[in-house]
Amino acid sequence: MQLWNKYNKEELEAQLRAKGHEYVTVSFYTYAKLPNPQIVRDHLYQAWHRLDIVGRTYVAKEGINAQIAVPKAHFDQFKEELYRIDFLHGIRLNVAVEEGQEFPFLKLKIKVRDKILADGLDDQSFDVTNKGQHLNAQEFNALTSSDDCLLVDFRNHYEHEVGHFKDAILPDVDTFRDSLPLIEETVLKGNEDKKVIMYCTGGIRCEKASAWFKHRGFHNVYQLDGGIIKYANECKTLGLENKFIGKNFVFDERRAERISEDIISQCHQCGAPCDEHTNCAFEGCHLLFLQCPACQANMENCCSEKCQSIIHLPEEEQKKLRKELTKSNLVFKKGRFNLTKKPN
Numbered sequence: 001m002q003l004w005n006k007y008n009k010e011e012l013e014a015q016l017r018a019k020g021h022e023y024v025t026v027s028f029y030t031y032a033k034l035p036n037p038q039i040v041r042d043h044l045y046q047a048w049h050r051l052d053i054v055g056r057t058y059v060a061k062e063g064i065n066a067q068i069a070v071p072k073a074h075f076d077q078f079k080e081e082l083y084r085i086d087f088l089h090g091i092r093l094n095v096a097v098e099e100g101q102e103f104p105f106l107k108l109k110i111k112v113r114d115k116i117l118a119d120g121l122d123d124q125s126f127d128v129t130n131k132g133q134h135l136n137a138q139e140f141n142a143l144t145s146s147d148d149c150l151l152v153d154f155r156n157h158y159e160h161e162v163g164h165f166k167d168a169i170l171p172d173v174d175t176f177r178d179s180l181p182l183i184e185e186t187v188l189k190g191n192e193d194k195k196v197i198m199y200c201t202g203g204i205r206c207e208k209a210s211a212w213f214k215h216r217g218f219h220n221v222y223q224l225d226g227g228i229i230k231y232a233n234e235c236k237t238l239g240l241e242n243k244f245i246g247k248n249f250v251f252d253e254r255r256a257e258r259i260s261e262d263i264i265s266q267c268h269q270c271g272a273p274c275d276e277h278t279n280c281a282f283e284g285c286h287l288l289f290l291q292c293p294a295c296q297a298n299m300e301n302c303c304s305e306k307c308q309s310i311i312h313l314p315e316e317e318q319k320k321l322r323k324e325l326t327k328s329n330l331v332f333k334k335g336r337f338n339l340t341k342k343p344n
């Protein structure tokens with residue numbers, strides 16, 4: 001069964017295990033003008049490789065977006081070195097609420113990209129610095145208690161289906177890029193006088209989207225500063241009411257961090273209450289979806305009978321099938337999934 005991929009993953013895990021680190025999962029981002037992102041990338045790669053940091057980071061002319069795991073023993077040095085870089089001095093580091101995964105990432109990848117976030121916006125066409133007003137957890141709780149506000153989740157369907165704020169509007173979208181015109185058309189239009197409160201995982205999506213909607217004529221735009229991650233941390237440390245129910249989907253191997261005990265979603269195969277994500281065991285598919293333990297056993301961690309039949313083929317044939325498929329990080333998309341297979 002998918003020996004080729006498994007072996008690689010296990011090998012990487014063995015390498016990490018041999019180093020014996022305990023990790024802290026950290027994310028941060030900032031929009032900044034970087035004329036030469038490649039230099040930034042190379043510098044960070046050298047520095048982080050030396051500190052055994054793993055994770056995924058994008059650097060672009062418009063800034064940086066990092067999701068990494070830092071060995072606890074190297075955290076202070078990591079922070080000190082990071083803050084020595086001008087545009088990163090004093091930057092907020094979003095630290096995970098719960099760990100619960102031995103290795104949140106398996107290797108270090110730092111890539112230079114056109115944008116740090118695929119938002120589909122033409123940055124020249126509006127003032128990206130005219131952002132929505134930032135809210136901390138306390139301000140967010142106060143403002144969302146009033147009637148004249150629209151609380152909008154700016155994440156994708158597969159993220160908010162396992163957890164979201166009480167009373168939030170949950171647009172049915174698969175990508176951030178597609179979400180902006182859809183939210184304007186179906187949620188915001190006609191509500192120009194209302195307060196629009198936006199939130200996402202760590203805050204990055206709202207940074208530019210809030211400026212975009214101000215440009216589109218919505219004047220009372222607010223955004224949850226540091227997103228759900230910072231909010232959950234603040235609620236914990238300050239003893240505030242936590243209005244988030246379920247799990248916060250994250251982009252590392254943990255897949256989600258539990259914020260409240262509520263399970264608000266269902267297994268995609270049988271409909272039982274479930275908020276555990278699985279990647280389809282056929283590496284050529286790798287679909288990310290929700291699967292309960294019973295279906296996991298029945299379907300052998302596969303998303304469909306088709307994939308289940310493939311994982312029993314000889315490795316050579318699987319390899320061939322993998323090549324035929326375009327590889328991408330597939331995620332469950334509403335509408336493309338049918339509740340066909342029922343467990344016995």
Ligand SMILES: [Zn+2]
Nearest residue numbers: 267270292295
């Ligand atoms: Zn199930």
Ligand SMILES: [Zn+2]
Nearest residue numbers: 280285303307
């Ligand atoms: Zn599959």
